[in-house]
Amino acid sequence: MASFLSIAAAAAIMAGSAVLPTPTLVARANSDCSEAAAEVVAKTGGQLLSAQPSGDSCVITVLVQGNGQRPRKVTMKVPM
Secondary structure (H helix, E strand, C coil), rough: CCCCHHHHHHHHHHHCCCCCCCCHHHHHHHHHHHHHHHHHHHHHHCEEEEEEEEEEEEEEEECCCCCCCCCCCEEEEEEE
């Protein structure tokens, strides 16, 4: 899976822009969502599928195992 930085670089090249996001901003966003993701995983007992920054929040998606049923996908929006 492509990283945010490589996707941003490709988008900037296609748009004709030489300005790329700084790695510090990307690392900051990932670390903030990592904490939120850890909270959601602990709260639900699920398996992390994704953690995406969205404005001043993180959108966390986990897969939660049911009692003998198919696992269900749960998405939560958590403030940073």
